Amino acid sequence: MASTKxxxxxxxxxxxxxxxxxxxxxxxxxxxxxxxxxxxxxxAALEMNYRVPQNLIGHKVLLAASxxxxxxxxxxxxxxxxxxxxxxxxxxxxxxxxxxxxxxxxPNSELRDKVAxxxxxxxxLLTVDDALLDFAQNxxxxxxxxxxxxxxxxxxxxxxxxxxxxxMATKHLVDLNHERILFLTKSGRRTIQxxxxxxxxxxxxxxxxxxxxxxADWTAEAAQIAIHKALKDGLEFTGVVAxxxxxxxxxxxxxxxxxFKVPDDMSVIGIDGLPQGEYLSPPLTSVAIPMQAVGAxxxxxxxxxxxxxxxxxxxxxxxIELACKLAPRETTGKNKGG
Amino acid sequence: MASTKxxxxxxxxxxxxxxxxxxxxxxxxxxxxxxxxxxxxxxAALEMNYRVPQNLIGHKVLLAASxxxxxxxxxxxxxxxxxxxxxxxxxxxxxxxxxxxxxxxxPNSELRDKVAxxxxxxxxLLTVDDALLDFAQNxxxxxxxxxxxxxxxxxxxxxxxxxxxxxMATKHLVDLNHERILFLTKSGRRTIQxxxxxxxxxxxxxxxxxxxxxxADWTAEAAQIAIHKALKDGLEFTGVVAxxxxxxxxxxxxxxxxxFKVPDDMSVIGIDGLPQGEYLSPPLTSVAIPMQAVGAxxxxxxxxxxxxxxxxxxxxxxxIELACKLAPRETTGKNKGG
DNA sequence: ATGAAAGCGCTAACAC
DNA sequence: GTGTTAGCGCTTTCAT
Numbered sequence: 001m002a003s004t005k006x007x008x009x010x011x012x013x014x015x016x017x018x019x020x021x022x023x024x025x026x027x028x029x030x031x032x033x034x035x036x037x038x039x040x041x042x043x044a045a046l047e048m049n050y051r052v053p054q055n056l057i058g059h060k061v062l063l064a065a066s067x068x069x070x071x072x073x074x075x076x077x078x079x080x081x082x083x084x085x086x087x088x089x090x091x092x093x094x095x096x097x098x099x100x101x102x103x104x105x106x107p108n109s110e111l112r113d114k115v116a117x118x119x120x121x122x123x124x125l126l127t128v129d130d131a132l133l134d135f136a137q138n139x140x141x142x143x144x145x146x147x148x149x150x151x152x153x154x155x156x157x158x159x160x161x162x163x164x165x166x167x168m169a170t171k172h173l174v175d176l177n178h179e180r181i182l183f184l185t186k187s188g189r190r191t192i193q194x195x196x197x198x199x200x201x202x203x204x205x206x207x208x209x210x211x212x213x214x215x216a217d218w219t220a221e222a223a224q225i226a227i228h229k230a231l232k233d234g235l236e237f238t239g240v241v242a243x244x245x246x247x248x249x250x251x252x253x254x255x256x257x258x259x260f261k262v263p264d265d266m267s268v269i270g271i272d273g274l275p276q277g278e279y280l281s282p283p284l285t286s287v288a289i290p291m292q293a294v295g296a297x298x299x300x301x302x303x304x305x306x307x308x309x310x311x312x313x314x315x316x317x318x319x320i321e322l323a324c325k326l327a328p329r330e331t332t333g334k335n336k337g338g
Numbered sequence: 339m340a341s342t343k344x345x346x347x348x349x350x351x352x353x354x355x356x357x358x359x360x361x362x363x364x365x366x367x368x369x370x371x372x373x374x375x376x377x378x379x380x381x382a383a384l385e386m387n388y389r390v391p392q393n394l395i396g397h398k399v400l401l402a403a404s405x406x407x408x409x410x411x412x413x414x415x416x417x418x419x420x421x422x423x424x425x426x427x428x429x430x431x432x433x434x435x436x437x438x439x440x441x442x443x444x445p446n447s448e449l450r451d452k453v454a455x456x457x458x459x460x461x462x463l464l465t466v467d468d469a470l471l472d473f474a475q476n477x478x479x480x481x482x483x484x485x486x487x488x489x490x491x492x493x494x495x496x497x498x499x500x501x502x503x504x505x506m507a508t509k510h511l512v513d514l515n516h517e518r519i520l521f522l523t524k525s526g527r528r529t530i531q532x533x534x535x536x537x538x539x540x541x542x543x544x545x546x547x548x549x550x551x552x553x554a555d556w557t558a559e560a561a562q563i564a565i566h567k568a569l570k571d572g573l574e575f576t577g578v579v580a581x582x583x584x585x586x587x588x589x590x591x592x593x594x595x596x597x598f599k600v601p602d603d604m605s606v607i608g609i610d611g612l613p614q615g616e617y618l619s620p621p622l623t624s625v626a627i628p629m630q631a632v633g634a635x636x637x638x639x640x641x642x643x644x645x646x647x648x649x650x651x652x653x654x655x656x657x658i659e660l661a662c663k664l665a666p667r668e669t670t671g672k673n674k675g676g
Numbered sequence: 677a678t679g680a681a682a683g684c685g686c687t688a689a690c691a692c
Numbered sequence: 693g694t695g696t697t698a699g700c701g702c703t704t705t706c707a708t
Binding site: 356357358359360363369370371372375 | 693694695696697
C-alpha cells in the first residue's frame with residue numbers, strides 16, 4: 001500500500017502548492033515565508049504527520065481491555081470513541097493495533113505470555129479496574145493506562161481530567177444562580193470519585209452531604225429511580241450534576257414524570273458529552289470529554305516511551321489529564337426560584 | 339560556539355565508535371545491530387539530543403516567577419532545582435531562557451507587554467498563586483504552569499503528583515505498622531491540599547480529623563510549635579507525615595525536645611526530598627519530587643506547543659503530573675507500640 | 677518572498 | 693552484524 005511510505009517534504013509542497021524549499025523554510029524556521037503560507041504549510045505538516053519517528057513504522061501495540069469494560073453499555077460507548085481516536089492516530093503513524101480482551105477477574109497468564117512472546121512497542125490498558133493494577137505493574141513492557149490512572153504512579157496514564165470536568169459542570173450551574181445542586185452518581189470507580197471531588201470543590205459552602213444521590217446501577221433506569229426517591233424524600237434542589245450522561249438521561253425522565261420542566265424549573269447537566277445526548281429531550285447539556293484525544297495521546301505516549309526502549313534511560317512515569325469542554329445544549333437555564 | 343550545531347549521526351558514531359550506517363540502523367530500526375551496541379547508540383542519541391526540532395534553536399522562552407516565590411525560603415529551594423532542570427534542558431535544546439520576576443499581587447501590564455513585544459516560544463509560569471491564573475489565562479502566547487495547575491484546565495501544567503507523593507509517604511508508615519499518623523501541614527496552596535488528600539486516601543478508616551495539625555507558617559519554627567502543642571493537647575500518634583521537608587525538620591526538633599527518639603519511638607517522613615534533608619539528625623526520610631524533571635518537561639511541553647504555533651490546530655490543554663519516589667533515610671521505623 | 681539547483685546528511689544496498 | 697558507497701531527501705545558496 002502507498003500509505004506505508006512516510007510523508008516527505010515534497011508531499012507537503014504538492015499539497016500546499018509551493019516549492020520544497022518554501023516548505024523547508026516554513027518548517028525549519030530559516031528564512032522568510034509569508035505568514036499565511038507558513039500557517040498552511042505547518043498545518044498540513046501536522047495533519048500529514050510529517051516526521052513521524054520512522055523507527056516505529058510497522059510496529060505493533062497491544063490494546064487490552066477487560067471483557068467487562070467492553071460489554072458494559074456506558075463504558076463501551078465511551079470506549080468506542082477512545083478506540084476511534086486511537087485507530088485514527090495509529091493509521092497515521094503506521095502502527096498496528098492488536099486487540100485483546102480478557103476476563104476482568106482473571107487476566108491469567110495468557111496476556112502476560114502474549115506480551116512476552118510477540119514484540120510489542122507497549123501495551124495500552126483500557127479502563128482497568130484497580131484490581132488489575134498489580135498485574136499491569138508487573139508486565140515486562142511499557143504500559144500506559146487509558147482512561148484510568150495508577151494512584152501509586154508506577155504506570156503512566158492518559159485520561160480526561162474528571163475532577164475539572166465535574167467542577168466545570170457544577171460551575172456552569174452556579175453561574176446560572178443555582179445553589180442546591182444535586183450530585184447524581186453511582187460511586188465505585190475512582191474516576192467517578194474524582195468527579196465527585198470536582199463537584200464538591202465548586203460547591204464549597206453550598207455543600208450538603210444529602211445532595212449526593214446514589215443510583216443503584218450505572219443505568220438510566222437506576223438514575224430515574226434514585227431521583228424519584230430523592231424527590232419523595234423531600235430533597236430540595238434546582239440543579240443536577242450527573243456523574244455521567246447515562247445517569248443524566250435517567251434524571252431527565254424522572255424529573256419529567258414528576259412534573260418538572262427542564263430547563264425552566266430544573267437544570268440538568270451530564271458529564272461525558274456522548275453524541276446521543278443530542279437526541280434526548282431536551283438535548284442534554286454536558287461536559288464533553290475529549291475521548292478521541294485520550295486514545296490518540298495514549299498512543300503518542302507509548303511511542304514516546306518506545307524511544308527509551310533498549311536504552312539505559314527511563315522515561316519518567318507520568319499522568320496526563322486532558323481538559324474537557326462545556327457542550328451547552330438545552331437542559332440548563334437560569335434558576336428563577338429563591 | 340560549537341554547541342550551536344545540531345547533533346548529527348556522525349557525532350553519535352564517533353562517540354560510540356561505530357560507523358554512521360550502524361547508527362542509522364540502530365535508530366531507524368532497519369537491519370541487524372547487536373543488542374548491546376544498539377543500546378549504547380540509542381542511549382547516546384538520547385543524551386546528545388539527537389533530532390532536536392531544529393526550528394526551535396535559538397528561540398527564547400520567558401520564565402516568569404513571582405517575587406514572592408523567589409524569596410520564600412522553602413519555595414526558593416524547590417524552585418532552584420526546577421530551574422536547574424530547566425536550564426540543563428534549555429542548553430541541550432539550544433533554547434534561550436529569559437527570566438522575569440514580578441510582584442505577585444500585581445503582575446501589571448509589564449509582563450503582558452514583554453510577552454507581546456518580543457517573540458517568545460512561550461511563557462513558563464513558576465509556582466503561580468491562584469490569584470494569577472486569570473492573568474495567565476489571558477496572555478496571548480502559549481503558557482505552561484510549572485509546579486502548579488489550573489483547576490479550570492485552561493492552561494497546561496507540569497507538576498509533581500502531590501497527591502500520590504503524600505499517599506506514598508503515608509503508605510510507607512502504614513507498611514511499618516503505624517496507625518495513628520499525623521499530617522503536619524500549613525494549608526493554603528492547592529498543591530498542599532492535594533498532599534492532604536493523598537494522606538487521607540491512604541488513611542481511610544484510620545482517618546481522624548484531629549490528626550491534621552496546622553503550623554502557623556511554612557517554617558521549621560512554626561512546625562516545631564505546632565508539634566509541641568499537639569503533644570501538650572495529648573494527641574496520640576506514632577508517625578508524622580509532613581506536607582514539606584521544612585515542616586518535617588521542625589517536627590524532628592520538637593519530638594527530640596519532647597524526649598521522643600526518632601525513629602524508635604516515632605517516625606517522621608517529609609515530602610519534597612530536598613538534599614539538605616540528609617544533614618538533619620537523623621537524616622530525613624522523604625518522598626523525593628523530581629524537581630529537575632518538572633523543569634525539563636515544562637520546557638518540552640512548551641516546545642511541543644510551539645509545533646502548533648501559526649497553525650490552525652490547537653494542542654489539547656493537558657495537566658502532566660510526574661511520579662515521585664520514596665527516599666528512605668533514617669527517620670522512619672517499625673511501630674513497636676500497640 | 678519564492679523557485680532552481682547545489683550541497684550535505686541519512687538511509688539502503690551490497691560486500692564481507 | 694558491520695563497514696563501504698551510491699542514492700535520495702532536506703537545507704541552503706543564489707537569482708529574481
